[in-house]
Amino acid sequence: MSRAVTERSGLQEHLREIGFPRLVIGVFLVLLFSIAIATRMDVPGLVTDSLLRVGRNGLLVLALLPAVQGGVGLNFGLPLGILCGLVGCVTALEFKFVGWPGLAAASLIGMGLAVPVGWGYGWLLNRTRGQEMMVGTYLGFAAVSFMSMFWVLAPYRDPSLVWAIGGKGLRTTLTLAGGFDKLLDKLWAFQIGGVRVPTGTLLLFAAMCALVWLFFRSRAGISISAARSNPRFARAAGISDTQTRTQATIMSTALGALGIVVFAQSYGFVQLYTAPLLMAFPAVACLLIGGAAVSRATITHVVVGTVLFQSILTVALPVTQRVIEGDISETARLIIQNGMILYALTRKNDR
Amino acid sequence: MSTAPVLELRDISKEYEGNRVLKGVSLTVRPGTIHALLGENGAGKSTLMNVLFGMPVIRETGGYQGSVLIEGREVQFRSPADAMAAGLGMVHQEFMLLPGFTVAENIKLHREPTKPSLLSRVFGKRLETLDLPLISSDARSALAQVGMGIDEWAPVAGLPVGHMQFIEIAREVDKRNAKLLIFDEPTAVLTESEADELLKVMKQLAAKGLGILFITHRLDEVMAVADEITVLCDGERVASMTPAETTVGHIAEVMVGRPAAVVRHVDSRSTAPRAAKLEIRDLAVDMPGEQVAGVSFTLEKGEILGLAGLAGHGKLGVANGLMGLAPARGSVLKDGKPLVLGDARAAIMAGLAFVSEDRRGVGILPDESIELNIALTSLEVQGRFLLPGAVPALRLMDGGAIRAHALQMIEHLDVRCTGPKQHVRRLSGGNQQKVCLARAMTLAPDTMLVSEPTRGIDVGAKERVLGLLRQLNREQGMTLLITSSELAELRATCDRIAIIYHGRIAAILPPDATDEQFGLAMAGGAAHAGHAS
Numbered sequence: 001m002s003r004a005v006t007e008r009s010g011l012q013e014h015l016r017e018i019g020f021p022r023l024v025i026g027v028f029l030v031l032l033f034s035i036a037i038a039t040r041m042d043v044p045g046l047v048t049d050s051l052l053r054v055g056r057n058g059l060l061v062l063a064l065l066p067a068v069q070g071g072v073g074l075n076f077g078l079p080l081g082i083l084c085g086l087v088g089c090v091t092a093l094e095f096k097f098v099g100w101p102g103l104a105a106a107s108l109i110g111m112g113l114a115v116p117v118g119w120g121y122g123w124l125l126n127r128t129r130g131q132e133m134m135v136g137t138y139l140g141f142a143a144v145s146f147m148s149m150f151w152v153l154a155p156y157r158d159p160s161l162v163w164a165i166g167g168k169g170l171r172t173t174l175t176l177a178g179g180f181d182k183l184l185d186k187l188w189a190f191q192i193g194g195v196r197v198p199t200g201t202l203l204l205f206a207a208m209c210a211l212v213w214l215f216f217r218s219r220a221g222i223s224i225s226a227a228r229s230n231p232r233f234a235r236a237a238g239i240s241d242t243q244t245r246t247q248a249t250i251m252s253t254a255l256g257a258l259g260i261v262v263f264a265q266s267y268g269f270v271q272l273y274t275a276p277l278l279m280a281f282p283a284v285a286c287l288l289i290g291g292a293a294v295s296r297a298t299i300t301h302v303v304v305g306t307v308l309f310q311s312i313l314t315v316a317l318p319v320t321q322r323v324i325e326g327d328i329s330e331t332a333r334l335i336i337q338n339g340m341i342l343y344a345l346t347r348k349n350d351r
Numbered sequence: 352m353s354t355a356p357v358l359e360l361r362d363i364s365k366e367y368e369g370n371r372v373l374k375g376v377s378l379t380v381r382p383g384t385i386h387a388l389l390g391e392n393g394a395g396k397s398t399l400m401n402v403l404f405g406m407p408v409i410r411e412t413g414g415y416q417g418s419v420l421i422e423g424r425e426v427q428f429r430s431p432a433d434a435m436a437a438g439l440g441m442v443h444q445e446f447m448l449l450p451g452f453t454v455a456e457n458i459k460l461h462r463e464p465t466k467p468s469l470l471s472r473v474f475g476k477r478l479e480t481l482d483l484p485l486i487s488s489d490a491r492s493a494l495a496q497v498g499m500g501i502d503e504w505a506p507v508a509g510l511p512v513g514h515m516q517f518i519e520i521a522r523e524v525d526k527r528n529a530k531l532l533i534f535d536e537p538t539a540v541l542t543e544s545e546a547d548e549l550l551k552v553m554k555q556l557a558a559k560g561l562g563i564l565f566i567t568h569r570l571d572e573v574m575a576v577a578d579e580i581t582v583l584c585d586g587e588r589v590a591s592m593t594p595a596e597t598t599v600g601h602i603a604e605v606m607v608g609r610p611a612a613v614v615r616h617v618d619s620r621s622t623a624p625r626a627a628k629l630e631i632r633d634l635a636v637d638m639p640g641e642q643v644a645g646v647s648f649t650l651e652k653g654e655i656l657g658l659a660g661l662a663g664h665g666k667l668g669v670a671n672g673l674m675g676l677a678p679a680r681g682s683v684l685k686d687g688k689p690l691v692l693g694d695a696r697a698a699i700m701a702g703l704a705f706v707s708e709d710r711r712g713v714g715i716l717p718d719e720s721i722e723l724n725i726a727l728t729s730l731e732v733q734g735r736f737l738l739p740g741a742v743p744a745l746r747l748m749d750g751g752a753i754r755a756h757a758l759q760m761i762e763h764l765d766v767r768c769t770g771p772k773q774h775v776r777r778l779s780g781g782n783q784q785k786v787c788l789a790r791a792m793t794l795a796p797d798t799m800l801v802s803e804p805t806r807g808i809d810v811g812a813k814e815r816v817l818g819l820l821r822q823l824n825r826e827q828g829m830t831l832l833i834t835s836s837e838l839a840e841l842r843a844t845c846d847r848i849a850i851i852y853h854g855r856i857a858a859i860l861p862p863d864a865t866d867e868q869f870g871l872a873m874a875g876g877a878a879h880a881g882h883a884s
Binding site: 214215217218219220222223225226229230232233235236237238239296 | 675676694713717728730731
C-alpha cells in the first residue's frame with residue numbers, strides 16, 4: 001500500500017464524512033460572513049442572533065432524534081408535541097404561574113400531556129409501518145386544525161390570554177412579558193466582543209443533548225436502536241419492536257413539547273392556531289443538514305445541523321439585503337429546507 | 352483444445368480503499384467446459400464477478416486493472432446489462448425472481464416476444480402485444496432443457512426453493528445469445544437430490560457448447576462436474592488443476608492454506624441413560640415453509656442431537672418454535688419445568704440460546720459493531736455489561752466490559768476483523784457466523800439450538816465452527832440441538848440424528864446408521880423407527 005494511496009483515500013474519507021451538502025452549506029455560510037465583514041456589517045450582532053436562534057430551535061431538532069433512532073423515521077408529526085407544549089404554556093399562564101415556576105409548569109404540563117399523545121401517535125405509527133413520515137405529516141396537520149378549535153372553545157378565562165372583545169377564545173399570539181419571557185436566555189448571559197451569549201438556553205440544549213446521548217447508551221435506549229437496526233434480531237433477543245417504536249415516539253413528542261416551551265421563552269411569545277403547522281419542516285431540515293439520514297442520526301448531526309441552518313437563516317437576510325437590495329432570505333430558506341428534505345429522501349438507503 | 356476461450360480474464364487486480372482484494376487473477380473458460388472457481392469467503396470471488404459484470408461498485412471505487420476478453424475480444428462492461436447483452440448469464444445464489452409472476456413470465460421477463468397491435472402501429476414498438484403462445488413454447492423448451500416438467504403458467508410464489516433455482520437457470524438458457532453461464536453457489540439452498548439434478552443439467556448445458564463458470568463451496572460437486580478448477584485465496588490464484596490431478600482433500604488444503612481435517616468422528620459415548628434437558632411433547636410450529644405438525648422427543652443432558660430432513664419438511668421450525676420466533680403449541684419441559692412458548696425472553700431466561708439459520712435476517716445487527724452484536728442479547732435479557740444504576744431500564748452500558756468481552760471472544764473464536772468496532776456487515780459469512788455463536792455463548796446457556804451452522808461459509812470456517820460446537824459440548828457439557836441440511840456434518844458431530852419428514856419425526860438414528868437408513872427416513876419410509884429410540 002503506497003503512501004499516496006493512503007493519503008488520497010484518507011482525504012476522500014474525510015470528504016465523505018463531512019458530506020457534500022454540509023460542505024456546500026458550510027462554504028456558503030463562510031461566504032455570507034465574509035461579505036458581512038467586507039461590507040462592515042454588525043458581525044457581532046449577526047453572531048448574537050445566530051446563537052439565539054440555535055438555542056431557540058435546538059431542542060425541536062433534538063426531539064427528532066429518538067424517532068429516527070427508534071426506526072419511525074423523521075418525525076413530521078412533531079406538531080403533536082409542539083401542541084402539547086403550547087397547552088402547557090397557556091395553562092401555566094392561565095393559572096398565573098410566572099417566572100421560573102411558570103416555565104417549569106409549562107414544561108411539565110406539556111411533557112406530561114405528550115406522554116399519552118405520543119403513545120397514541122406511536123400506536124398509529126405501528127399500524128402504518130413503512131409510511132410513518134407521510135402519516136406523521138398529515139396527523140400533524142390534522143392535529144393543528146383540531147387544536148385551532150380547541151383554542152377557541154377551551155375554558156381559558158385569563159383576560160390577558162383571551163380576545164378582549166367577547167372575552168372568549170385565545171388570542172393568536174400571547175406575550176410572555178411578565179410571564180417567563182427570556183428567562184433562560186438571560187440566565188448567566190454574558191457579553192464577549194459584542195456578542196451576547198444566551199447561556200441558559202444553550203446550556204439547557206447541551207444538557208438535554210447529553211441526557212439523550214446517555215439514554216441511548218442505557219439498556220432501554222440500546223433496545224430502541226437495536227429494534228430499529230434489525231427488528232427480527234430484536235425479537236430474537238426478547239425485545240418487542242412495537243414497544244420500542246412507541247417509546248421512541250413518546251420521547252420524541254415529549255421533547256417536542258419541551259422544545260416549544262423553550263422556543264416560546266426565547267421568542268417571547270406563544271403562537272397558537274396555525275403557527276405550529278409547518279414547524280416540523282425546518283427542524284427536519286436542520287437534522288438532515290447535520291448529516292443524518294432517515295434511519296440514522298446522532299447528537300453531532302443535531303448540533304452541527306442546527307448551527308449551520310439557523311446561522312444561514314440569520315445571516316442571509318441582512319447580507320442579501322445589503323448586496324442585492326432585495327430579500328431572498330425567505331426564498332433561500334425554503335430552497336435549503338425543502339431541498340435538504342428531498343435530498344435526504346432520495347438517499348434513504350444510504351448507510 | 353483448439354477452440355477460442357469464451358471468457359478470458361487476464362491479470363485482474365482490484366483495490367478497495369487501499370486494500371488489494373484481487374492480485375493479478377487470470378482465468379480461462381472454454382466453450383463446452385465447466386470451470387469451477389473455488390475460494391474461502393473473502394477470497395475475492397464476488398469481487399471478480401463484479402468486475403466481470405461491470406457492476407457500478409467497481410467503477411465507483413476506481414475501476415480495476417487487467418483485461419476481460421469475451422471470445423478473444425477485449426471488453427469493458429459499463430453495466431450488468433452490457434454484460435448480459437454480450438452473452439453472459441448469471442444464476443444467483445439468492446433468487447432474482449418475481450414471486451407474483453408466473454414461471455413463463457419470469458423466464459421471458461423484459462425479453463418477451465411481441466406482435467404488432469393497433470396501439471403499437473400508432474404509438475410505437477413498446478405497445479406491441481405479448482405473443483403468449485410463443486412465450487409459452489419458449490418457456491416450455493427452456494424448462495425442458497433444465498429437466499423441469501412444471502406448468503409454465505404456475506405462479507412462482509408457491510413453488511419449492513429447488514424449483515426456483517431451475518427457473519433461474521431456464522431463464523438464462525432461454526437467452527438466445529447465451530455463451531457463458533455463471534452459477535454462483537447454486538446448490539447452497541438445494542437438497543441433495545435437487546443438487547444432483549442441477550449438476551446433471553449443468554453438464555448437459557456444457558455439452559451444448561456453453562461455457563460454465565461454477566462458483567461453489569461444495570468440493571465433491573466440483574470433483575463430479577468440473578473440467579478445470581481455479582482456486583483463489585486472499586485475492587490470488589493459488590492453484591489451477593483438473594479433477595483428475597487432484598483430490599478433495601488437496602483442494603480443501605490449498606483453499607485454506609493449511610491441511611484440512613476432513614471427517615472427524617465423535618468419540619464413542621456411554622449409552623447410560625442421561626437426565627432430560629428438554630422434553631418436547633407434540634410440538635407444532637406454524638412457521639411458513641417449515642411447518643412442524645407435531646414432534647415429540649427428549650433432548651438429553653450433555654448430548655448433541657441432530658435434526659435433519661429435506662427442505663420444507665419442518666426441521667427448521669423446531670428451534671424457531673422453541674425460541675418463540677414462530678407461533679408454537681405443545682408442551683415443553685426444560686429441566687422438568689414448563690417452558691413458555693412464544694416468548695423469546697422466557698426461552699433465553701430458561702437457559703436456551705439460539706443461533707438462527709437466517710444469519711443476515713435474524714442473527715446480526717449488520718450496521719452495529721461486533722462488540723455490541725456479541726453483548727446485546729445478554730445485556731438486554733440478563734442485564735449483563737451494565738453499570739450500576741437505580742432504574743434497571745436506564746442503567747448505562749459498560750463500554751469497558753463489552754470491549755473486554757468482545758476481544759476475548761474475537762480471539763477465542765478467531766473472528767477475522769479489523770477490531771471490535773468493525774460493523775458486522777463488513778465481515779464475511781463465516782466470521783458473521785462466529786459473531787452469532789459468540790453472542791449465543793455470551794448468554795452462558797446450558798442448551799444451545801444451532802440451525803444451519805455452516806450454511807454459506809467456507810471450508811476453514813466450517814471446520815472451526817463445528818469444532819467449537821464439539822468443544823462446548825465436551826468441555827462445558829453444553830447440550831446441543833443442531834439443525835442442518837448437511838447430513839455429513841451432522842453424522843460427524845452428533846450423538847443421535849432425528850429425521851423430520853412432513854413435520855413429524857420419521858426416525859431417530861445413530862450417526863453410524865447406513866446411508867440407506869438415512870435416505871429411507873428422509874423419504875418418510877421409516878415412520879415407526881422414531882418411537883424405538
